[in-house]
Amino acid sequence: MSRRELHLNLFVYPGGHHEAAWRHHGSDPARILDVEFYQDLARRAEAATFDGIFFADGPALADNVRYASRFRLEPFTWLSAIAAVTRRIGLIATASTTYSEPYNLARLFASLDHLSRGRAGWNIVTTGAPQAALNFGLDAHPVHAERYDRAREFLDVVTKLWDSWEDDALVADQETGLFADTDRIHAIDHEGPHLKVRGPLNTPRTPQGRPVYVQAGSSEDGRAFAARYAEAVFTAHQTLGNGQDFYADLKKRAAGLGRDPEKVLVLPGISPFIGSTEAEVRALHDEYNELTQPEYSLQLLHRMLGLRLTAEQLDGPVPRELIETGGERGNGSRFQVILDIIDREQPTVRGLLHRLAGARGHRVIAGTPEQVADQIQEWFEQGAADGFNVMPPGLPGGFDLFADQVVPILRARGLFRTAYTGTTLRDHYGLARPDSQYAA
Amino acid sequence: MSRRELHLNLFVYPGGHHEAAWRHHGSDPARILDVEFYQDLARRAEAATFDGIFFADGPALADNVRYASRFRLEPFTWLSAIAAVTRRIGLIATASTTYSEPYNLARLFASLDHLSRGRAGWNIVTTGAPQAALNFGLDAHPVHAERYDRAREFLDVVTKLWDSWEDDALVADQETGLFADTDRIHAIDHEGPHLKVRGPLNTPRTPQGRPVYVQAGSSEDGRAFAARYAEAVFTAHQTLGNGQDFYADLKKRAAGLGRDPEKVLVLPGISPFIGSTEAEVRALHDEYNELTQPEYSLQLLHRMLGLRLTAEQLDGPVPRELIETGGERGNGSRFQVILDIIDREQPTVRGLLHRLAGARGHRVIAGTPEQVADQIQEWFEQGAADGFNVMPPGLPGGFDLFADQVVPILRARGLFRTAYTGTTLRDHYGLARPDSQYAA
Numbered sequence: 027m028s029r030r031e032l033h034l035n036l037f038v039y040p041g042g043h044h045e046a047a048w049r050h051h052g053s054d055p056a057r058i059l060d061v062e063f064y065q066d067l068a069r070r071a072e073a074a075t076f077d078g079i080f081f082a083d084g085p086a087l088a089d090n091v092r093y094a095s096r097f098r099l100e101p102f103t104w105l106s107a108i109a110a111v112t113r114r115i116g117l118i119a120t121a122s123t124t125y126s127e128p129y130n131l132a133r134l135f136a137s138l139d140h141l142s143r144g145r146a147g148w149n150i151v152t153t154g155a156p157q158a159a160l161n162f163g164l165d166a167h168p169v170h171a172e173r174y175d176r177a178r179e180f181l182d183v184v185t186k187l188w189d190s191w192e193d194d195a196l197v198a199d200q201e202t203g204l205f206a207d208t209d210r211i212h213a214i215d216h217e218g219p220h221l222k223v224r225g226p227l228n229t230p231r232t233p234q235g236r237p238v239y240v241q242a243g244s245s246e247d248g249r250a251f252a253a254r255y256a257e258a259v260f261t262a263h264q265t266l267g268n269g270q271d272f273y274a275d276l277k278k279r280a281a282g283l284g285r286d287p288e289k290v291l292v293l294p295g296i297s298p299f300i301g302s303t304e305a306e307v308r309a310l311h312d313e314y315n316e317l318t319q320p321e322y323s324l325q326l327l328h329r330m331l332g333l334r335l336t337a338e339q340l341d342g343p344v345p346r347e348l349i350e351t352g353g354e355r356g357n358g359s360r361f362q363v364i365l366d367i368i369d370r371e372q373p374t375v376r377g378l379l380h381r382l383a384g385a386r387g388h389r390v391i392a393g394t395p396e397q398v399a400d401q402i403q404e405w406f407e408q409g410a411a412d413g414f415n416v417m418p419p420g421l422p423g424g425f426d427l428f429a430d431q432v433v434p435i436l437r438a439r440g441l442f443r444t445a446y447t448g449t450t451l452r453d454h455y456g457l458a459r460p461d462s463q464y465a466a
Numbered sequence: 467m468s469r470r471e472l473h474l475n476l477f478v479y480p481g482g483h484h485e486a487a488w489r490h491h492g493s494d495p496a497r498i499l500d501v502e503f504y505q506d507l508a509r510r511a512e513a514a515t516f517d518g519i520f521f522a523d524g525p526a527l528a529d530n531v532r533y534a535s536r537f538r539l540e541p542f543t544w545l546s547a548i549a550a551v552t553r554r555i556g557l558i559a560t561a562s563t564t565y566s567e568p569y570n571l572a573r574l575f576a577s578l579d580h581l582s583r584g585r586a587g588w589n590i591v592t593t594g595a596p597q598a599a600l601n602f603g604l605d606a607h608p609v610h611a612e613r614y615d616r617a618r619e620f621l622d623v624v625t626k627l628w629d630s631w632e633d634d635a636l637v638a639d640q641e642t643g644l645f646a647d648t649d650r651i652h653a654i655d656h657e658g659p660h661l662k663v664r665g666p667l668n669t670p671r672t673p674q675g676r677p678v679y680v681q682a683g684s685s686e687d688g689r690a691f692a693a694r695y696a697e698a699v700f701t702a703h704q705t706l707g708n709g710q711d712f713y714a715d716l717k718k719r720a721a722g723l724g725r726d727p728e729k730v731l732v733l734p735g736i737s738p739f740i741g742s743t744e745a746e747v748r749a750l751h752d753e754y755n756e757l758t759q760p761e762y763s764l765q766l767l768h769r770m771l772g773l774r775l776t777a778e779q780l781d782g783p784v785p786r787e788l789i790e791t792g793g794e795r796g797n798g799s800r801f802q803v804i805l806d807i808i809d810r811e812q813p814t815v816r817g818l819l820h821r822l823a824g825a826r827g828h829r830v831i832a833g834t835p836e837q838v839a840d841q842i843q844e845w846f847e848q849g850a851a852d853g854f855n856v857m858p859p860g861l862p863g864g865f866d867l868f869a870d871q872v873v874p875i876l877r878a879r880g881l882f883r884t885a886y887t888g889t890t891l892r893d894h895y896g897l898a899r900p901d902s903q904y905a906a
Contacts, residue, residue: 048638048645055638059670061581065550085569087668091646095638098668100577103546107581110505110550127567129525129601137540141501141547160664161569198488198495198535203759205488206531224600228527228538230499319643 032406032441033258033291033413033455034433035078035118036071036425038064041095043297044419045326045383046317048095052423058095061107067422068108071115074429075443077454078116078147080260080415081105085125086158089329093322102134109142116451118147118240123180124173125153125162128223132187135237136229144233144450149240149260150251152177174247176220181239181255183223186214188236189462190226206230212464235460238451244272244360253279257457258291260415262363262388265370269294269410289457291412294405295388297419298398300427307392314419315380323379326386330364340376344368360387384419395431402432403441472846472881473698473731473853473895474873475518475558476511476865478504481535483737484859485766485823486757488535492863498535501547507862508548511555514869515883517894518556518587520700520855521545525565526598529769533762542574549582556891558587558680563620564613565593565602568663572627575677576669584673584890589680589700590691592617614687616660621679621695623663626654628676629902630666646670652904675900678891684712684800693719697897698731700855702803702828705810709734709850729897731852734845735828737859738838740867747832754859755820763819766826770804780816784808800827824859835871842872843881 040058041048048055057063068079081101088096101119109117117138121131139146152173159167168176195210214225241248241256252259253276263269277287299314301307320337327333331349339345346368364387367373373381384390391401405411418424436442452459480498481488488495497503508519521541528536541559549557557578561571579586592613599607608616635650654665681688681696692699693716703709717727739754741747760777767773771789779785786808804827807813813821824830831841845851858864876882892899 046643049640049643051640053640055640058638059580059636061550085573085668087651087666091651092648093643094645097636097646097670098573100573100669102543103574103577103581106543106546107550110501110547125567126570127565127602130566130570133525133538133540134543137543140499141543157664160662162567163662196499196537198498200489200491200493200495203486203489203533203757205534206537208532211527211531222600222603224597226527228525229540230537317643 031443031456032402032436033077033293034442035080035116035293035413035415036067036076037080037082037295037415037417038067038421039082039095039417040097040099042420042424043384043417044314045094045322045386046314046319047420047424049317050314050420052420055095061104063422064099064104065108065111067425068112068115070422070425070429072112074433075446076115077413078118078145078451079105079108080118080149081120082149083120083122084153084155084158085122086155086161088155089157090322090325093319102138106138106141109138109145114446114449115145116147116238116454117142117145118149118238118451120149120151122151122153122158123177124168125158128180128183128221129187129227132184132227133229135184136188136227136232139232139234139237140229144452146232146234147238147240147258147451149242150177150181150255151242170245170247174251177251179218179220183214183216183218183221185236186216186463187223187225187227188232189464190214191229191231192462192465193231193235196230210464231462234450234452235462238455238457249276249279252276253285253290254283256290258293258455261292261294262360263294263410264363264367264389266405266408266410268363268366269405270408273410291455292410293413293415294411295415295417296402297384297388297390297417298424298428298432299384299390299392299419300395300398300424300431302394304394307394311392315383318379318383320376320379323383326382327375327379330361330382330387335375340379341374344373344375344378363387388417395435398428398432399435399439402436403439406441471883471896472842472876473517473733474882475520475556475733475853475855476507476516477520477522477735477855477857478507478861479522479535479857480537480539482860482864483824483857484754485534485762485826486754486759487860487864489757490754490860492860495535501544503862504539504544505548505551507865508552508555510862510865510869512552514873515886516555517853518558518585518891519545519548520558520589521560522589523560523562524593524595524598525562526595526601528595529597530762530765533759542578546578546581549578549585554886554889555585556587556678556894557582557585558589558678558891560589560591562591562593562598563617564608565598568620568623568661569627569667572624572667573669575624576628576667576672579672579674579677580669584892586672586674587678587680587698587891589682590617590621590695591682610685610687614691617691619658619660623654623656623658623661625676626656626903627663627665627667628672629904630654631669631671632902632905633671633675636670650904671902674890674892675902678895678897689716689719692716693725693730694723696730698733698895701732701734702800703734703850704803704807704829706845706848706850708803708806709845710848713850731895732850733853733855734851735855735857736842737824737828737830737857738864738868738872739824739830739832739859740835740838740864740871742834744834747834751832755823758819758823760819763823766822767815767819770801770822770827775815780819781814784813784815784818803827828857835875838868838872839875839879842876843879846881
């Protein structure tokens, strides 16, 4: 279709996106490590013609795993198993430029793209969790600016590795005995401040050429990085105004770098609570909130805001003056989103915890299917989003409600596809396949 | 079954194990990157009740890719896609202790074991190819002793990571809200000469506890390492005597370290050329040899033996005196195997190249199905093997011949299973599931 098209990804978190989802009767904790559970979820997302399925990741154990389903499914293995049972849906893996070796990471993405026939996407992160450093031989997590500096160099290196085999380098001519035209396979000979990699990659060029570059940082460094490299940007905004500001800023930055702003998709996160009436939605939301555990939430608040509070303070106001502003925070832009909630809504501590429980700073949309579709349409048409990263509070039920009740409305309004028109994630996102930089 | 049982793995190389297999009419080069080709092969190996399917690997591009199908399929992604379409067969991934981060590698194996429900095996290598160093920021490949020193420490670290969640640490009790019993999740706090890793892993303990430890080095360092850690050893021997010597040596070393020698399986590589008559086998072998390319083979000879020869020397004797002995060779034990062939058989250069073309130092068994089965039985019963790593010269045809014609004979003789009796690779190999070292 030539008109502008909405894009939807399914964000997968073991146990669901709401912190207490695993405790809800709609969840089955016995299946949180069952690959068939996730394969089935991906099949449903594909049946709903979603653009992609998205796996978050981080190379360290969260400290609040006592209360929440916060272990990690390694994205490459898990998405490869999902690739095997799906045909069209994009497969987006989060991977860190701080805690990966570029050669190894380039291979994992190249193979995922080959075996899925062109459905790989890379959510590029520099890793926010400082405890990761201790799992990789470092005494301290590199500071934000240093992480981004390495990220830029890392991206340059892996891009060259993905380009190191030109498209026609694999010949495999049984008659002549020429397997690969080595004139079309290139050493990359990279030597920079952070990395030294000779190449070439040991894998022929992939169906998409490179995985789709996705990025989620919204800090100043993050925006500059996204404007330069990202083809899709995941972001968190609570209000239409904030969403519009971010959208306009990012598109302008991309255009300023000579890029087509339509090829940088902005996809905010939304966590939809859906019910057939507003009262039903409220009741569902209350059910989830009653399952939250203050010990967990208070830990989260400490990690996100530097606030150390006790259970006695739950029904008092948020002590705004104690929040540590500035300094080195893992997720600076998310931090600002939460500060804005506090300033705008003046919640009690418990109220804030419930706001964060649903999506940790991402936007919760609660309503009937029509109301949720209205919100999506508004952001899409009012310059705040090209689509959304859908983060169902509970899985699989929260996704099924969205797929069965919201998607048909979006389709009926002509906003969302009724069938895939292409086969790769680049096709779904409307992105061209990049040529190898080494091609003559 | 209580009696001793033969073990068989299928070794997968893109295009087949013989260097010219990709040129043979039995191959389809258009499918060498097609995941369904490999999934189908794994299904056939599972139908033949093989113990496992095995992926070699190395983090660099081979320099002779001009003539041979020597790119690499990344094992974790590829085996995860295979896991999704199989139920029983073991999945053995080669991974390097020299060029991996232990935290990342531990996660990949843990996830492969979870999603395959206990079928992961790790072929532990230190990486022989010196050019890998240049893809990982090093100026030179670490020397053999240093690589093994790091390998021992690496194995210690990843074993602790796999043990860091005790088996019952994942509670997921919806009523009490306890997701994980953090008293049963342990930091590993490792600090050694090569590695510093705090842990714990961010994944619950896996069905097998740890992947099966497989090892393929047969040098002095390699044997010592295998005797201490390996549960299955891949090795290359040309004669029954050499096979028996290695077998006896390894079992003795393991027993000397207090291990049960029956829990260290010795699995030599064999490349079977099968035909219904000896004349047919010879013709098949000749077909393959005629497809070999001297440019390729001479490169291989240079890499393996340090010999720089030209096409003019093909029909003369191997200049034994020019072979560089000693020093730092990537694959010291394979080097010795080839020297033995030269000394024993006094081949021409071309003759030696044809010997190596089939399996690069592994043993070629050429014969009728009965003859191949006889050879397998002899080694199995005469103290040279607990089973074999089967390396078909061409895929899929070379494997089908073995599965359809040799396996039934092995079964009829009571040597090989007719059905799986367990579900994990440990079950197939007769190995116990290890307890976590942190369990009380």
